[in-house]
Amino acid sequence: MSGVVHTNTAELFLVGQDASNMMGDPAGVCYPTSTAEVQEAVRWARAKGMTFIARGAGTGLAGGAIPTAGSLVICLTKMNQIRSIDVARRSAWVEPGVLNADLSRRTSRHGLHFAPDPSSQQSCTIGGNVANNSGGPHCLSEGVTSAHILALEVVLPSGEVCILDAENSLFDLRGAFVGSEGMFGIATAIEVRLVQNPPHVSTMVVGFASVHEGAMAVSAIIAHGIIPSALEMMDAPITRAVEEYVHAGFPLDAAAMLIVEIDGLEHSVSHGSLEVKDIVHRFGATSFRVAKSSAERALIWKGRKTAFGAIARIQPNYYLHDTVVPRKKLAEVLSQVSIIAAQEQLQVMNVFHAGDGNLHPILMFDKRVDGVMDRVHRAGSEIVRVSLEAGGVLSGEHGIGLEKRDFMRWMFTENDLLFQQKLRSAFDPEGISNPHKVLPRGSGCADMSSIPPGSWV
Amino acid sequence: MLRSEVNLGSAVTDLQHQMASSDTVCIVGSNSTDVAPADTDASVLQAPAGLISYEPDELMISLFAGTSIADVNIELQRANQRIVVPDWGTIGGAIATRRNGLRESHHLTLPNNVLRCTVIAADGSLYQGGGQVVKNVSGFDLVKLVVGSWGLLGLIVEVTMRTEPIPQVSQWLQSVDPTASDQVNHLYKPAVITHVNEATFVLLEGNEQDVNQEISRLNGFALCDMPKLDRSLQMDRLHHLSHDMPHSIERSIRKQFDPSNKLNKHIATQRDLLT
Ligand SMILES: Cc1cc2nc3c(=O)[nH]c(=O)nc-3n(C[C@H](O)[C@H](O)[C@H](O)COP(=O)(O)OP(=O)(O)OC[C@H]3O[C@@H](n4cnc5c(N)ncnc54)[C@H](O)[C@@H]3O)c2cc1C
Numbered sequence: 112m113s114g115v116v117h118t119n120t121a122e123l124f125l126v127g128q129d130a131s132n133m134m135g136d137p138a139g140v141c142y143p144t145s146t147a148e149v150q151e152a153v154r155w156a157r158a159k160g161m162t163f164i165a166r167g168a169g170t171g172l173a174g175g176a177i178p179t180a181g182s183l184v185i186c187l188t189k190m191n192q193i194r195s196i197d198v199a200r201r202s203a204w205v206e207p208g209v210l211n212a213d214l215s216r217r218t219s220r221h222g223l224h225f226a227p228d229p230s231s232q233q234s235c236t237i238g239g240n241v242a243n244n245s246g247g248p249h250c251l252s253e254g255v256t257s258a259h260i261l262a263l264e265v266v267l268p269s270g271e272v273c274i275l276d277a278e279n280s281l282f283d284l285r286g287a288f289v290g291s292e293g294m295f296g297i298a299t300a301i302e303v304r305l306v307q308n309p310p311h312v313s314t315m316v317v318g319f320a321s322v323h324e325g326a327m328a329v330s331a332i333i334a335h336g337i338i339p340s341a342l343e344m345m346d347a348p349i350t351r352a353v354e355e356y357v358h359a360g361f362p363l364d365a366a367a368m369l370i371v372e373i374d375g376l377e378h379s380v381s382h383g384s385l386e387v388k389d390i391v392h393r394f395g396a397t398s399f400r401v402a403k404s405s406a407e408r409a410l411i412w413k414g415r416k417t418a419f420g421a422i423a424r425i426q427p428n429y430y431l432h433d434t435v436v437p438r439k440k441l442a443e444v445l446s447q448v449s450i451i452a453a454q455e456q457l458q459v460m461n462v463f464h465a466g467d468g469n470l471h472p473i474l475m476f477d478k479r480v481d482g483v484m485d486r487v488h489r490a491g492s493e494i495v496r497v498s499l500e501a502g503g504v505l506s507g508e509h510g511i512g513l514e515k516r517d518f519m520r521w522m523f524t525e526n527d528l529l530f531q532q533k534l535r536s537a538f539d540p541e542g543i544s545n546p547h548k549v550l551p552r553g554s555g556c557a558d559m560s561s562i563p564p565g566s567w568v
Numbered sequence: 569m570l571r572s573e574v575n576l577g578s579a580v581t582d583l584q585h586q587m588a589s590s591d592t593v594c595i596v597g598s599n600s601t602d603v604a605p606a607d608t609d610a611s612v613l614q615a616p617a618g619l620i621s622y623e624p625d626e627l628m629i630s631l632f633a634g635t636s637i638a639d640v641n642i643e644l645q646r647a648n649q650r651i652v653v654p655d656w657g658t659i660g661g662a663i664a665t666r667r668n669g670l671r672e673s674h675h676l677t678l679p680n681n682v683l684r685c686t687v688i689a690a691d692g693s694l695y696q697g698g699g700q701v702v703k704n705v706s707g708f709d710l711v712k713l714v715v716g717s718w719g720l721l722g723l724i725v726e727v728t729m730r731t732e733p734i735p736q737v738s739q740w741l742q743s744v745d746p747t748a749s750d751q752v753n754h755l756y757k758p759a760v761i762t763h764v765n766e767a768t769f770v771l772l773e774g775n776e777q778d779v780n781q782e783i784s785r786l787n788g789f790a791l792c793d794m795p796k797l798d799r800s801l802q803m804d805r806l807h808h809l810s811h812d813m814p815h816s817i818e819r820s821i822r823k824q825f826d827p828s829n830k831l832n833k834h835i836a837t838q839r840d841l842l843t
Contacts, residue, residue, distance in 0.1 A: 199753060255703065257712070258680045273813030280814040281720075281839055283666070283823060286679050287710030290705050307757055332624035336648065336733035376756055376778035435701040436624055445581075467703040504699040505706040522699070522706055531708040533824035537796045537817055549707060561801040 115564065116141045116155070125257035127182045128177065128406070129169040130231075131514060132430065132525045134178035137164075137244040140184040146264065146272060146299040149185060153297070162543045163299040167207065169241030170231045172368045172431055173512030175243060175272070175292045179547040185297060187238050191399040193217055194300065197543045198493035202261055202303045207238025207298050214303070221303035226253035230416040238298050244290030245506035248341040248370075248415065251466040253306060253509065257289040264300035267431045268539040272299070287534060292510050293545040295538035307373035309340070314382040318365030322346055322461075325367035326442035328394035329465045333438060335390060341372040342466030343415055349460040350472070359414035360407075361400045369465065370415055418462045419473075426458065426475035430487050434498035435507040438468045444483055445503050451493045457485040469507035470498065495521065519551045575694050579616040580688070580725050584609055587723065588692025593830050595719035597661025598636065610833070613688075615660045617724045624649060628683065628700065630728040633660025651732040660724045661691055666716030679715045681823060684728035687714055687721065690826040707791050709798055711823070719832040721825045735773040742769045742795070745788035755782055762795065820841055 115344045116139040117123075138161060143149045156163040163183040166176050178184050191208035198221045205214060206243050211232040215224040227245035229235055239245070241263070246255040246401045253259075262276030263285055275284040290293050319325040325344055333340065343354070347366050354361045362368055369391070373383040388399060402408040436444045445461065452459035452474060463471040474481045474490055495505060495518050505522050519528060531549055535542075587593060590611040596614035597614070622629045624647035631640060637655055644650050655663045661667070665684070668678050677834075684698035687710075697710025700713035714721055738759070748768035752761050769792070772779045783789070821834070822829075823843040829836065836842050 219719050244709075246703060250703075254680050255705075257709075267677060267813075267817075272815060273817075275814055280818055281716065281841075282716060282818050283679060283712050284714050284814055284817055286715070287709055289712070290709050294708075310756055330625060333627065338733070354701060376774065377776040378781075380776040414707070435699075435703050437623075437701060439623075441624060464703070468701055502700055504701050504704045506701040507701075508705055510705050511707060519707060523696070524694075526689075526693050527695050527697070527710075528707075530689065530697075530710060530825070534708050534710065534821065537820035537824050540820070 114205050114321050116152075126166060126169070126178065126186060126248045128437060129171045129174060131174040131512070132178065132428075133174045133177045133513060135179060136181055137178040137184045138181040140166075141185050142187055142189045144189045148171055149187075149190075149266045149299050150272060152183065152185050152268055153266055153268065156376070157181075157543070161415045161547045162293060164545045165238065165242065165293045166206075166243070167236035168210070168231075168234050170235045171239060171243060171512065172509045173243075173506070173514040174434070175510050175512035175564055177513055178241075182546070186392055187236065187297070187299075187556075190299065193462065196221065196305075198223070201307070201343075202302055203305060204302050205302055206300055206474045207236060207241070209237050209241060211235050218305055219308070221305075222308050224308055225303055226250065226306045227256045230419065237301055237303065238546045241289055241301055241363055242291065242464055243508070243510045245465075245512070246469070247341050247463060248412075251342055251464065252338050252374075257286060259306075260285060260289050260301060261304055262302040263288055263298050265296045266299050267296040267503045267540055268283065268541065276302070277278065280285060282441040288538075290510070291535075291538070292512060292549055294535055294548060296377060306553070307536040311377050311380040312340075312372065312374040312405075313380050314402040314411055315369075315371045315373075315384065315387060315391075316398075316400045316402075316411060317369045317371060317396050318359065318362030319367045319369070319391075320395060320397050322367040322445050323442045324463065325369055326445060327490075327518070328369065328391050329441060331394060332387060332436045333391050333466065335386060337373070337386055339371050339383070339387070339466060340374045341370065342464070342566045343370040344368070344463055344465035345370075345418065346461040346485050347413070347423065348425075348458070349418055349462045352460070353414045354426055355424070355530050356421065357410065357414040357417065360400065361414060370411060372411065413460070415497075422460070422473060423473060426477055428476050430474045430476070430491060431509075432470070432472045432474070432491060433506050433509040434470050434503055436468045436470060436501045436503035438466075440501040440503070441465060441468060441470075444470065444497055444503070447497045448494055451490050457486060457490055466509070467507070468503070472493075492518070513548060516547075516549055517551050519549070574793040576616045576618055580694075581726065583613060583615075583723065584688050584692045584694065586613060587688050588627060591828075591830065592833055593690075593723075594834070595664070595723050595832055597658035611626065613723050615658070615723060618728065619643065619657070622647075622835050624731070624827060626702075626766070627731050627733075628702070628728060629731050630684070630700070630726065631659055633663070633727055634658050635660075637662060639787070644731055645734070647819075648734050649730050650734050651731055657730070661728060663715050664717060664719050679712055681730040682711050682715050682727060683730055685711050685714045685724055686726040688723040688725055690722060690828065690830045694725075695722070695788060702730060718835050718839075720836055720839075722831070725841065726813055735775075737776045737779050738773045739779055739783065740769060740771050740772065741783065741789040742767050743786070743789040743794045744768075748788065751786055751789075755785075758782075764795050767772065767795075788826065815840070
């Protein structure tokens, strides 16, 4: 085993980071190609008294994939086979390294797709999606990753392999594992649910003169009993940045725009779209456009999903936040966010899953400027605070990782955290799988030992 | 109508005391599952009933777990909404037994619709999982763990559920035609497909014109009422579970959550989860 553990500085540098701004301290990295090799890697680490961490594509934003405590990084990108597709049952067994977008591409000839569609879907892995219980625009009607995982093959921290599904245990261990951020063991095969491609789709782009009116329209659409397949908002700064290079025909004069998509059978789509049109006009829509072809729809989604790429045109660095608030509080919290950014003299842009109240304020900065990181972090914790005050939660899809670990007490009591720790202990009594994440420091709950350099919360 | 008059907060505190001071506890809803307690000395604990808050525009309702599902649905109907749980027993009981009824083929439905749970643990303390929003990945998912835990991890006292708009039409159809299974597989996202004896049942829901169009594509199907559910199937499941690796994780969870084997001993015994 030691022969296949790489320890050269260049590789360790790469697997020491993810899409957050942190840097970890990996002791080695290996690339298993089978469940047996993952087992071997876990047992090897155990024998050496080392901790270990599963890694997918490293696109996580909360530092979940940052190795701590000199962990062995077990990188799953070489386990990228689709083992089987059951068209009749609408399910597939896949390996954790399969890329999210590849799975939908490979199942499209059966008229099926994997519903969770994070903006990072071209590069993130199904294993990472499971670990973070990831979401995406189309999770509004379809539900997040957890709703699409039927069973899991897992290498436990003990080195044993087991299947977690709805049939072989009383407790929903499958459900408990999804979203466990690599701290309950390593998923080595995943049975996913596949969803039928919709026969009809209507994609609407709506402009508003203010963010407030756009947010009110979002609440009104849901309150009216319409559950669009996606309901996304972009504010003016990000819309302009995206439009400059995607040319999706986004309204440049609007203060906020919504992408509303309705899919399904013919009449529900046509009636639903008419109702949406009616509602957004009542809330002061300044422009309304329906995609006339699938090419036009694809361009709209390209604009939405590559929005983060556009940021580089404005500032060299960004910090993408992720909180959830009740839908009725969207307008209020968005205006608080812009005040917070102004106080810290930071530019902010918003592109987010409005339909489920999932905010993604993006703070933009140049990290070479003296003291800017302090302002970014102050603004970040203020955003978390106002979201919680509005009745919201810490994270809607990026997870807690290292980033929000020490905010956990803002949302949970010591006893809530103790029971979360009990659940973790049942899977990982020694705390060796991705240690130091999620549960806050300084309580009986947290894994003991050092904090990785570069972690700043 | 559902709104509770008495201070149910103090009812929860009383239950916490009872839990802490009892050696064995049997948790009941309205006893619709017929799970006979084996232990006659056990304290019988039941969650209070009543509405905590209902926000139709947020598609969300918070309830004390002892509320009957029939009452919940009456309340929800006023706003043309529903929760998709079979219409008997209490909401706490449905969650504890992961009762999906006819949506069994969609066994993920119920877990995904429970957004928050407050539970009295075996030691009498309160723990909560989830939050009052529709999307949440903050920390480990105690909600998923509690859904389907058969009272072995504590007494569920409060829950927040996702509600949904009542569709324009809901129509059951059945057929004994040998091609029935294959035909329903070609429908677009039917709400339920289920097989009872030789018959295939399908539930179509949504826009009236769409549903009629889907019906016209089916051959040899007749309109019908909802098929009868066999409630005893629920308990059967307990005997058909495996005893390999996942079972040892279940035992460790039990050891962590109920170290003195206080809760629902009769179920823990059946499932070999006494630690
Ligand atoms: C530009 C951009 C846009 C994004 N958009 C979205 C979005 O719309 N929605 C969203 O939800 N997220 C989004 N993300 C975040 C990220 O892409 C997701 O969290 C993704 O699921 C992570 O997958 P990964 O393969 O990169 O995992 P990694 O970052 O490698 O790992 C993430 C976590 O999963 C664990 N892990 C990985 N594989 C396994 C395994 N096989 N078994 C157990 N644990 C494992 C790791 O230990 C770590 O804790 C975005 C990120 C970026 C950079």
